Amino acid sequence: xxxxxxxxxxxxxxxxxxxxxxxxxxxxxxxxxDAANEAVASAGIAIGDIDAFWLGTMGSGVSGLTxxxxxKIDYKPxxxxxxxxxxxxxxxxxxxxxVASGAYDIAMAIGVEKLKDSGFSGLVSSAPPxxxxxxxxxxxxxxxxxxxxxxxxxxxxxxxxxxVMTRIAWKNHKNGALNPRAQFKKEVPMETIANSxxxxxxxxxxDCSGVSDGSAAAIIVRAEDAYKYxxxxxxxxxxSFVAGPSRGPLDPGYDYTTFDECVAVAKDxxxxxxxxxxxxxxxxxxxxxxxxxxxxxxxxxxxxxxRGEGWKDVQAGTFDLQGQLPVNPDGGxxxxxxxxxxxxxxMLYECWLQLRGEAGPRxxxxxxxxxxxxxxxxxxxxCVSFVSIVGSEREV
Amino acid sequence: xxxIVAYGTYIPYYRLDRRAISEALGGAPGRGxxxxxxxxxxxxxxxxxxxxxALSAPTAPAPESIYFATAAPxxxxxxxxxxxxxALGLDPSVFAVDxxxxxxxxxxxxxAAIDAGRPTLAIMSDIRVGLPGSGDETNGGDxxxxxxxxxxxxxxxxxxxxxxxxxxxxxxxxxxxESASRVWEERFGEFVYVPLGAQAWxxxxxxxxxxxxxxxxxxxTGVHPRAARAVVAGAGVxxxxxxxxxxxxxxxxxxxxxxxxxxxxxxxxxxxxxxxxLLLADGASVMLFRTTEAITRYQRRQTVAGQxxxxxxxxxxxxxxxxxxxxREPPRRPDPDRPAAPPSFRSEPxxxxxAGSRCQNCGTRHLPPQRVCLKCQSVDKxxxxxxxxxxxxxxxxxxDRLAFSPSPPLVAAVVDFDGxxxxxxxxxDVDPDSVKIGQRVEMTFxxxxxxxxxxxxxxxxxxxxxxx
Numbered sequence: 039x040x041x042x043x044x045x046x047x048x049x050x051x052x053x054x055x056x057x058x059x060x061x062x063x064x065x066x067x068x069x070x071x072d073a074a075n076e077a078v079a080s081a082g083i084a085i086g087d088i089d090a091f092w093l094g095t096m097g098s099g100v101s102g103l104t105x106x107x108x109x110k111i112d113y114k115p116x117x118x119x120x121x122x123x124x125x126x127x128x129x130x131x132x133x134x135x136x137v138a139s140g141a142y143d144i145a146m147a148i149g150v151e152k153l154k155d156s157g158f159s160g161l162v163s164s165a166p167p168x169x170x171x172x173x174x175x176x177x178x179x180x181x182x183x184x185x186x187x188x189x190x191x192x193x194x195x196x197x198x199x200x201x202v203m204t205r206i207a208w209k210n211h212k213n214g215a216l217n218p219r220a221q222f223k224k225e226v227p228m229e230t231i232a233n234s235x236x237x238x239x240x241x242x243x244x245d246c247s248g249v250s251d252g253s254a255a256a257i258i259v260r261a262e263d264a265y266k267y268x269x270x271x272x273x274x275x276x277x278s279f280v281a282g283p284s285r286g287p288l289d290p291g292y293d294y295t296t297f298d299e300c301v302a303v304a305k306d307x308x309x310x311x312x313x314x315x316x317x318x319x320x321x322x323x324x325x326x327x328x329x330x331x332x333x334x335x336x337x338x339x340x341x342x343x344x345r346g347e348g349w350k351d352v353q354a355g356t357f358d359l360q361g362q363l364p365v366n367p368d369g370g371x372x373x374x375x376x377x378x379x380x381x382x383x384x385m386l387y388e389c390w391l392q393l394r395g396e397a398g399p400r401x402x403x404x405x406x407x408x409x410x411x412x413x414x415x416x417x418x419x420x421c422v423s424f425v426s427i428v429g430s431e432r433e434v
Numbered sequence: 435x436x437x438i439v440a441y442g443t444y445i446p447y448y449r450l451d452r453r454a455i456s457e458a459l460g461g462a463p464g465r466g467x468x469x470x471x472x473x474x475x476x477x478x479x480x481x482x483x484x485x486x487x488a489l490s491a492p493t494a495p496a497p498e499s500i501y502f503a504t505a506a507p508x509x510x511x512x513x514x515x516x517x518x519x520x521a522l523g524l525d526p527s528v529f530a531v532d533x534x535x536x537x538x539x540x541x542x543x544x545x546a547a548i549d550a551g552r553p554t555l556a557i558m559s560d561i562r563v564g565l566p567g568s569g570d571e572t573n574g575g576d577x578x579x580x581x582x583x584x585x586x587x588x589x590x591x592x593x594x595x596x597x598x599x600x601x602x603x604x605x606x607x608x609x610x611x612e613s614a615s616r617v618w619e620e621r622f623g624e625f626v627y628v629p630l631g632a633q634a635w636x637x638x639x640x641x642x643x644x645x646x647x648x649x650x651x652x653x654x655t656g657v658h659p660r661a662a663r664a665v666v667a668g669a670g671v672x673x674x675x676x677x678x679x680x681x682x683x684x685x686x687x688x689x690x691x692x693x694x695x696x697x698x699x700x701x702x703x704x705x706x707x708x709x710x711x712l713l714l715a716d717g718a719s720v721m722l723f724r725t726t727e728a729i730t731r732y733q734r735r736q737t738v739a740g741q742x743x744x745x746x747x748x749x750x751x752x753x754x755x756x757x758x759x760x761x762r763e764p765p766r767r768p769d770p771d772r773p774a775a776p777p778s779f780r781s782e783p784x785x786x787x788x789a790g791s792r793c794q795n796c797g798t799r800h801l802p803p804q805r806v807c808l809k810c811q812s813v814d815k816x817x818x819x820x821x822x823x824x825x826x827x828x829x830x831x832x833x834d835r836l837a838f839s840p841s842p843p844l845v846a847a848v849v850d851f852d853g854x855x856x857x858x859x860x861x862x863d864v865d866p867d868s869v870k871i872g873q874r875v876e877m878t879f880x881x882x883x884x885x886x887x888x889x890x891x892x893x894x895x896x897x898x899x900x901x902x
Contacts (some may be wrong), residue, residue, distance in 0.1 A: 098695050159766040169781040170773030170882065170890040171802065173858045175846045179834035183848060187830040190871045239832040287858050288800055288808050290850040294830045 054079025122415025214369025286419010441489025575685025579693025
């Protein structure tokens with residue numbers, strides 16, 4: 039495929055991220071203002087210095103006015119993106135391409151979502167008028183389809199699989215406990231996770247990511263300009279995004295133990311920046327742990343584990359904060375929370391902190407220079423997916 | 435020779451133990467069970483199931499008309515038979531019409547189908563509801579039956595003739611919008627019905643030159659059980675000819691009851707037997723049939739006895755919830771959207787007929803139908819293919835405790851059809867704990883929910899039901 043990438047052509051020179059959680063006292067405008075101003079402050083610039091903006095939100099506003107109105111942006115381009123749970127990453131991707139093309143010198147990617155105002159449990163989205171035939175199952179239910187399929191394919195009994203799921207949630211809560219911006223800043227005992235009320239299939243409430251409000255933002259410039267703004271820029275090594283043909287719900291050949299779309303973006307991203315052994319080359323990965331079986335399957339799809347072996351690696355602690363490849367060191371969607379449009383940029387924010395050595399008590403010290411963010415939006419066999427690789431050193 | 439060429443019945447999966455009613459409300463302990471339509475069924479969806487069973491007979495000709503009778507129509511003003519027509523995947527030239535509103539219309543559609551002069555499917559369906567503690571609630575039942583009437587060698591029960599009596603009097607009634615019927619004093623109805631039944635019975639025997647000794651099966655049912663018993667007692671037939679009303683297991687299924695009893699007799703009748711069907715409802719109707727040699731070759735999907743044997747108990751609280759009598763706290767989730775008319779119109783072959791598309795270039799089957807092939811990307815090389823009668827296997831599944839359902843939890847499965855194609859759908863009539871990968875399922879037409887007075891009809895999967 040003609041995916042050439044823009045390895046080392048743009049850099050992140052400033053970031054901001056609000057705490058995620060139940061912001062009963064903050065509006066969408068407030069969250070955007072907070073994240074945007076933190077980002078420009080960290081880059082040492084002003085909002086007025088930015089040439090173009092990409093705003094990601096799934097349902098907290100339409101059009102660029104959602105950003106330009108609260109920030110009082112003076113007649114600059116503001117695009118509003120939506121790509122389900124990859125929305126924030128999609129804003130980042132487009133902003134990077136705009137700077138790499140030379141069209142703009144400084145761009146901002148910003149994501150926001152305010153989920154708690156709906157008053158409903160879980161994620162709520164409105165669909166266009168339809169014929170009423172689409173299976174109206176909830177998000178946790180659609181991802182819970184992975185569990186019995188994985189159990190069946192790899193002969194992992196459901197009791198063991200539930201322990202694996204529980205350990206993933208336990209790990210992400212443990213990481214989140216070290217993160218002052220996380221929605222759930224506390225460890226949760228495995229017993230509490232395992233015995234939490236069932237939501238869908240074997241998924242209990244603790245197997246689901248946090249429904250929350252939040253915003254995150256990044257300032258992007260050309261790589262050669264990066265050191266004008268900071269001593270420790272983060273260079274964009276790879277960006278990949280795909281939308282699948284929705285094979286899962288149509289094709290009996292799809293077995294609900296993988297995300298074809300995630301396999302595709304990982305392969306593309308690794309090729310763009312020359313990664314051949316992600317488990318050993320990456321310092322850390324922020325992956326889309328919307329539900330615990332998702333993170334398990336992703337370990338295999340992203341090439342961190344062999345097929346059918348991910349559950350063993352989880353049990354062995356490979357992806358713990360002190361493990362061989364720390365996954366979701368900031369707590370992930372599980373513990374940091376999942377305000378849809380902000381999540382992709384929140385993941386980048388953790389890469390930003392970790393690669394700059396600013397992650398405090400959860401600082402990873404394996405000395406590696408590359409980090410990954412990954413999103414997927416949709417449901418198994420029917421999704422969009424995104425991967426970015428960023429690094430602290432520029433090689434070209 | 436004209437008469438019945440095919441028939442089918444549908445008895446819903448659930449049974450309400452009458453003791454559950456008396457335990458909740460007091461009173462004398464109830465005995466036996468009644469059939470209960472599930473939360474996702476109505477008279478239209480049950481009519482579809484009965485019609486599918488009838489049309490599954492290999493010898494069934496294509497119907498040219500369908501007549502639908504019910505005393506509990508899902509819609510007023512709008513025809514319900516059109517949804518049945520669509521769910522059966524019939525040609526638009528097939529005439530579909532409701533003849534509804536009263537129990538008597540059940541006899542009406544069968545008579546009209548016999549007289550139609552072209553292959554005609556008569557469908558009778560009912561959901562019997564009464565106020566909590568009422569006789570209608572306790573003694574009612576829910577079911578549907580369908581009879582395909584035509585002329586020719588495939589007739590399994592030849593129509594011999596019959597008689598009708600019509601009378602205007604107030605015994606049982608309900609105005610549109612009311613949930614429960616009212617009845618006059620029982621002895622008054624008996625006073626009027628018994629002579630009407632006797633007169634119709636005599637006229638039918640006389641007009642067909644049939645003697646009492648020739649009657650092998652006498653079916654008497656109607657809206658007045660006490661009068662029905664009296665008519666049976668006075669009919670003069672052999673004791674063993676009297677057909678059980680199935681009150682102990684099924685309950686009185688109103689518009690469908692004569693059809694269910696007739697089908698039950700056809701399930702076990704031998705050739706050259708005379709069957710009399712007598713309905714007491716706003717008069718009296720008698721139809722006489724004689725079975726033919728063809729009945730020995732007739733292939734049924736499931737017998738009435740088999741369907742009755744396979745039921746599962748439903749609690750009284752769930753029953754009251756399903757019938758909208760007990761209003762429960764909804765989940766903290768948005769109400770489902772009402773299906774929009776234009777998208778439903780565009781997808782009618784899929785939504786109602788469960789017809790997907792098969793790529794004529796590479797053979798891949800798509801559910802729902804696609805214009806572009808998933809495998810070879812060919813555009814508009816598709817042919818329509820109905821999978822409603824195709825069995826499938828569960829690939830994976832979930833029990834969704836968060837999603838809206840009129841009766842949580844929602845059970846959903848990804849099912850792979852024999853002959854290709856996959857489709858994620860809801861399951862119904864299933865114990866959530868029994869669902870397994872590899873389990874075999876069949877499709878059933880259901881009313882998923884009703885939003886803003888729009889019934890959302892579509893298909894669900896259920897474990898395969900067969901006579902054991």
